Amino acid sequence: MELMGKLKVYYGWAKIGTIRKKRAISVIYENEWHGCRCDRGQRILRAAQETVIERYQDEEEEKAAKDCTRIFTEYSLFFDEKPINGSLNKILQMNSEADKNHVSKAMRDKIAEALRKAFMKANRGYREPDGQQLELNLE
Template sequence: MGKLKVYYGWARIGGVRKKRALSVMFENEMLGCRSERGQRCLRTIQDTVFERYQTDEEMDDGKRQNRIFTEYSLFLDERPINGSLERCLLINSESDKNHVSKAVREKIAEALRRAFMLANPGYKEPSSQLELKFE
């Protein structure tokens, strides 16, 4: 069996989805996901901007699922993100740190940032009164 993929993108807003969200789709099996029907389903769910292959640990989790895709979303306008693109990208990067190298995480963040700014040209980062960064 080949490697399964992870698709990063922005959720499409429409009749079902009403909120802006960063969407991360994990393939659970290759045949259904890579078929024309699977790719059409993916295109209706999100605007994909970056793809990578899953690690062995991520693939083991996918084998226990009964759907062809598993989606994880970070809603942009809800807590703890509160409309901040940079905070959204940081949370996504932190969630990937056990499986993805720092260089690849930076590429993912840059691709997501570029796609978001193209779709939302008037976006400005919300100002916060106090921000603490622990490293």
Template sequence: MKMGKLKVYYGWSRIGNVRKKRALSVMFENDAQGCRSDRGQRCLRTIQDTVIERYQTDEEMADGKRQNRIFTEYSLFIDEKPINGSLERCLLVNSDADKNNISKAIRDKISDALREAFMLANPGYKEPGSQLELKFE
């Protein structure tokens, strides 16, 4: 019998007492029992606002089996180097990280969903460098 596939959850980190910085949060399940339990899902909700999810590839699942925790998180901090406040750069770095595992179409779908959620949560957001520049001579 084939075992259940593990998921990857993409979302934005939830800012609060523990987290102070805006970040793209990617959570990999390492154990479906623990992650899909009420406790596991509660834990996930305190860490991030999940936007989109997908199933892991066999290679990603093999990595998860070696972990001793139920989730592994990767964060891309928006306001730090190399992203420097750029949503588009953040999405590009994330897409590049997935390029060996999933198709361009799925990566684009993930980026679009993350962009839409970010813009809803940050209505005044402008890409850095797109602000009006004043030049004094």
């Protein structure tokens, strides 16, 4: 398959504004490259997220795109909701876990590092929540 036909996945942080109110990792999949990479498609992408890294989809991911009517499909992991509860380490781990069947460990680490760096730049005072939550172990 020629490179131009390869669909991309964009990873970034959702832009907060009038539409979106919650901090989230935003993972946007192209469903067809022509509309996604034109000016309008790129404007939509920039309005939705601060893209920090991108990769090409694998064959299985591209097959799923064939049946879509939209040019993009987005998945979000919400930062301040359960089970993440404001933990950068937890959200990055969950995102990596979601990609494990399609993305190499090295690339998942690269994605996590890019997301971490962008988050820390925008949230300089961030501290990982201390695990002072009560855990109930029923054995």
